Amino acid sequence: MKFRLFTLFLLLLVTGLRAQVQYTTESPRIDDINDRDVSIKRIELTDQYTIIYMKFESHQRPGSQGRSWPFSIPQPGGGSMQMESTNNIGFQPTSRLYVNQGERSYKFVRAENIPAETRRPVQPGERVDFVAYFERIDPGYTTFDLFECRDSKGYVCFNFWGVHIINPRRKETYSQRTPKTPVPVQPKPQQPRYKPRTTPGVGAPEVTPKPTEPETPAPATVAINGITRDAKTNQPVIATVTYRLLSGAEASGDEPADSVKSVSPAGNYKITIDRRGVYVVTASAKGYFSQSDTLATNRIDVARDFDLVPIEAGAKITLKNIYFNISQYNLKPESFPELDRLATMMQSNPTMQIRLEGHTDMVGEFDANVELSRNRVNEVKRYLVSKGISAGRIEAVGYGPSRPINTNKTLKERAENRRVEMVVVKV
Structure with a gap:
């Protein structure tokens, strides 16, 4: 009985830990990596931690590649998470996560399957899977840098620049959404009882007038507008502006494109949007290179001017x-x-x-x-x-x-x- 109770306790504990995971990013997109022998496989965000699952696989690559850091960072004294030319690895406890060019930083908490103070040897071709726990990145930050150390002679640091994760602001999560106000149901009018006629005109059923339902106002439209002009002379150009819905609540992924013309003489154009979402907009004119942009529409108009480059030698x-x-x-x-x-x-x-x-x-x-x-x-x-x-x-x-x-x-x-x-x- 004791064994069964203990097993049940472990099962509940593991289930509870899994339930704490709020967002998971598999194989995150990374802008730059300092050491190609190490990679990030998955990132989990819980209510307490930023958990980074990493893999190291030695390829016996000699030398090191130094990396400059885009903002000032306090330097830890002592060792660091690094790899020696003899393929020894460790994890530095003073590692940090940084967001928004160093605006905020998050401390290292602990590591699993890799030493935090000393270094362990790794054989050529051996794979080491390890996990690093950091403080929870605040909701709303969707890109961070993992700064570990600066390269020195014989050492290569495990630094990552521009790690993209799923981490929306709290108000954007489904659990935080404001519930819709239920629409009151109008009671059905009672059917009048039939009174048998005894004399002409007497006993006719009384008809209750049907209540008038209030009209729902049409949603306000927004627009994408701007000017198409020559990039060299800054003069207006009459162009065709093509637009297509890429993503949104009402997008199916294969939406047809539509277009409008900018008007003479000012080169103004206006696209009236009745379905909110992300649009790809392209301006094109004869004798000019076309120009595209991706624009998100929400509740206000979006302004976008297109400066078209003439097709000529040297352009x-x-x-x-x-x-x-x-x-x-x-x-x-x-x-x-x-x-x-x-x-x-x-x-x-x-x-x-x-x-x-x-x-x-x-x-x-x-x-x-x-x-x-x-x-x-x-x-x-x-x-x-x-x-x-x-x-x-x-x-x-x-x-x-x-x-x-x-x-x-x-x-x-x-x-x-x-x-x-x-x-x-x-x-």
Whole structure:
């Protein structure tokens, strides 16, 4: 009997622990990683902890890759979570999670299956699964950085930049929603009793008038509006603005596109929105590169101006909707609509020749970044060729980190430096 009671207690305890998990993010998207031997498999958020499930697998990679940190962080004294060239690993208790460029930090609590003070040896090819517990990240922060240490001679730190998680604000959770006020049910009018007629006109049933139901006002509409103009002269341009609902409560995922025209002479356009959600909006005009943006509509109007770049020799634009996996050059499917528009434009201008220029941020080895940027623009070129564009019309160059457009200090600036640009060589 004692054994059965103890087993039941453990079962209830485990069930209770599982019930505390509020949000789970499997294989989270990560903007940058300091050591490729370690990865984050899953992140769980409970009412107390941020639980990070990690995997280390040694590949006997010599050397270390230093990483600069985008904001000032107090430095712990002593050891750190790091890997020696002899493949020893440990977890530093002074590790921290940071959100919003260091606005808030969350302390390390404990670790499982990895020592917190000393280091343990790891054989080449051996896999170590371990778990790190930190203080609970406040609801509403959906990206954090795991700062462990700064690389030093013989040590590589387990740092992660831009870890994306599911962590909505409290008011957005289902349990916090305000219940709908029940609509009062109008009582049915009683049917009048039939009185048999004894004389003409006497005994006719009395008819009760049906109550008038109040009319429900139509929901207020919102709009996306703005101006389409020439990026060089700042003069209005008459353009076609196409829009399509991508996601929302009433979206099915394959919504048809619709369009409006900007009006002369001011180049104003207005899209009336009757279904709230996220829209992709594209402005296009003859003789100009098309330009797209993703806009969320809620309860107020959204303003978005489009500055269209003329198609002429020397013109340069950034292909903003081109996506790759971290440190890889395979195109993500989200890139195809942007490249399809580019292919259509080149088909409409059969003599046009372009140069694709690839750029990276300044994190990592210079030569490796140059090679990565070259592979990425070559992948874009292969996609355009698959759409019928002659390879002789497309030049591809990889510049790596040599042409940054900002200081590269913050995560936002690093993302801006990782880009693919297109230059018109000949029209």
